[in-house]
Amino acid sequence: MDGPRLDEIPLFKRLDPDERAELEELLEPFYFDAGEAIFEEDGPEGHFFVLTAGTVEVHKRVLPRRNQTLAEMSAPTVVGEMGLLTDPKAAASVVAMTSVEAYGIKREDFLRMLDENSIAACKVVYEIGKTLAERMARTDDSVAEILARIEERDKNLDLDVFQDSLMREWGL
Amino acid sequence: MSDPGREAMERDLRKAEFFESLTDDELAEFAEGAERVSFGVGEAMIREGREPECMFVVTYGRMQVCKKVPGGEKVIARIEVGEKPTVVGERGMLAKSGASATVRTRGRVEAIKVRRETFRRMIHDERPAAFKVSYRISRTIAERLTRLDEEVVEMIRDVERKGSPDVEAFRDRLTTEWTI
Numbered sequence: 001m002d003g004p005r006l007d008e009i010p011l012f013k014r015l016d017p018d019e020r021a022e023l024e025e026l027l028e029p030f031y032f033d034a035g036e037a038i039f040e041e042d043g044p045e046g047h048f049f050v051l052t053a054g055t056v057e058v059h060k061r062v063l064p065r066r067n068q069t070l071a072e073m074s075a076p077t078v079v080g081e082m083g084l085l086t087d088p089k090a091a092a093s094v095v096a097m098t099s100v101e102a103y104g105i106k107r108e109d110f111l112r113m114l115d116e117n118s119i120a121a122c123k124v125v126y127e128i129g130k131t132l133a134e135r136m137a138r139t140d141d142s143v144a145e146i147l148a149r150i151e152e153r154d155k156n157l158d159l160d161v162f163q164d165s166l167m168r169e170w171g172l
Numbered sequence: 173m174s175d176p177g178r179e180a181m182e183r184d185l186r187k188a189e190f191f192e193s194l195t196d197d198e199l200a201e202f203a204e205g206a207e208r209v210s211f212g213v214g215e216a217m218i219r220e221g222r223e224p225e226c227m228f229v230v231t232y233g234r235m236q237v238c239k240k241v242p243g244g245e246k247v248i249a250r251i252e253v254g255e256k257p258t259v260v261g262e263r264g265m266l267a268k269s270g271a272s273a274t275v276r277t278r279g280r281v282e283a284i285k286v287r288r289e290t291f292r293r294m295i296h297d298e299r300p301a302a303f304k305v306s307y308r309i310s311r312t313i314a315e316r317l318t319r320l321d322e323e324v325v326e327m328i329r330d331v332e333r334k335g336s337p338d339v340e341a342f343r344d345r346l347t348t349e350w351t352i
Contacts, residue, residue, distance in 0.1 A: 062325055063332055085314035091321060114307065122303035126266075126295060129310030133267030136313050139320060140272035143346050144239055146324075147248065150343045162339075163331040 004052045004103045008076050011127045019120035026110070027103040032096040038079060039090035045083030047104035051075040054100030060092040072097070081128050083107055178203055181284055188229045188257040190308040198301035205290035211281040217260065218275040224264020226287045229257045233281030238274045245274065257284075262309045265291050320346070 004027065006012035006020045015023070030049065032038055039045060041060060056079065058071040070092055073079065079094050088107055113121035149162060181203045185191045191199065209228075211217060217228055220240055234252045238245040251258055260275050265288055294302035327342050 060325070062328055082314055082318070085311045086318050091318060117300050117303075119298050119303075122298075122300070122307070125310060126303060126306045129266045129306050129313065132310055132313045132317060133263050133265075134269060136263055136317060137267050137269035137272060139317060143320070144272070147343060147346060148241075150339055159331050163328055 004050045005076065006050065009050060009078060011078055011081070011124060014123050014127065015120055019123065022113075022118065022120045023105065023124070026105045026113075028106075030102045030104050032100040032102065034096055034098050036096050036100075038094040038096060038100070038102070039092075041090055041093040043090050045080050045088040045090045046107055048078060048080035048084060048107065048110070049102040049104045051077050051079065051100060051102045054102075055097045056094050056100060057097050058092050058094050075101070082132075084110055084125065085128065085132075177208075181206065181208065184231050184257055184284060185229060187255075189259055189312070190262065190305050191229075193304055193308065194301055198299075198304065201294070201299065201301045202286065202305075205294070206284050206286045209283050209285045211277045211283070213277055213279050215277050215281075216274050217277065217281070217283070218264075218271045218273075220272065220274045221270040223268065223270055224261060224288055226285050227259060227261035227265055227291075228283040228285055229259055230281060230283040231257045233283075234278040235260070235275050235281060236278055238276055239272075240274075245276075248273065250278070251275075263313065264288055265309060266306060266313075 004024075006015070006023065012020060012023070027050070028047075030047075032054070038049060038056060051073070053075050055072060055074040057069055058073065058079075059067050059069045062068045080090075082091070083089075084107060110121060110124075114125060178200075182196070182199045185199055185202060185206070186194075191202065194202070206229075211233075217235065218224075220238070230251075230253050232253055234250070236247045237249040237251065238247050240246075251260070261271070264271065265286075291302055291305075295306065323342065323345050330338075330342075
């Protein structure tokens with residue numbers, strides 16, 4: 001399989017060729033069959049992956065009988081980047097919908113680069129941080145909506161409606 | 173010649189979340205671009221909807237976090253600075269979106285102001301100090317997002333399981349995780 005074009009992925013766009021080469025040295029090729037899990041919900045997140053071909057689905061067991069689809073993502077993209085910043089435990093499952101070609105970077109290798117003040121790793125984390133900060137802004141809006149609904153609870157809060165609104169606001 | 177004001181600022185920054193892992197030289201770099209500011213009672217340090225301009229390392233005082241509601245503002249959280257400084261406005265260092273709430277003082281407030289422009293210039297110049305702070309802010313945001321996701325999913329499960337969830341406790345936990 002062809003090597004990844006990191007410059008095509010927003011997360012790596014600000015890296016110069018030498019910095020991209022530094023990361024490329026850590027890449028290991030992976031191949032997933034359709035239906036295979038790249039991450040299992042609550043399972044380890046030991047790598048983050050750059051997907052070079054294929055489509056994945058992200059889903060979460062919100063309720064016992066409901067495996068909720070959160071997103072569908074196609075290459076070129078990355079998955080598992082949140083594990084670089086938090087406990088490496090997957091918050092949701094990521095499953096290949098088609099055959100998927102990917103390159104993985106071990107979390108521990110990446111964190112070591114960060115400890116050594118690698119500018120390449122710092123730039124990647126900065127880009128992840130910008131994305132998360134924008135997501136946090138949207139999340140705050142959702143929280144505000146939920147709080148507003150709770151404030152109206154005295155007007156006979158209908159729990160089914162409340163549950164639906166939580167799921168809708170949260171994109172579940 | 174040493175500057176006692178600058179040294180005191182570096183000591184205050186050192187105690188604040190996000191700056192703890194910086195070397196002395198890196199702290200000095202931040203202190204050079206920062207300034208001490210103070211606010212009187214009732215002043216808005218950060219305004220909801222406004223494009224972020226700075227973050228504040230608040231060394232003294234009390235504040236409240238308010239959201240616009242029809243007819244005025246509603247207080248959603250109160251902050252009191254203890255022994256360690258409190259940081260507000262950190263999300264604005266990374267995101268362009270307007271502030272999600274207003275931070276208003278409840279008395280005299282003293283703070284160190286770090287301008288977004290200065291921070292962005294340090295990032296552009298590839299200064300390790302700025303990258304370290306951005307890493308700490310990013311980790312904090314990632315952890316908050318993870319906890320919020322868990323809270324909401326747990327609440328949805330609670331409604332399903334018990335039919336009478338503790339909505340008050342849920343609301344309190346959501347407001348604790350608020351970021352500006």
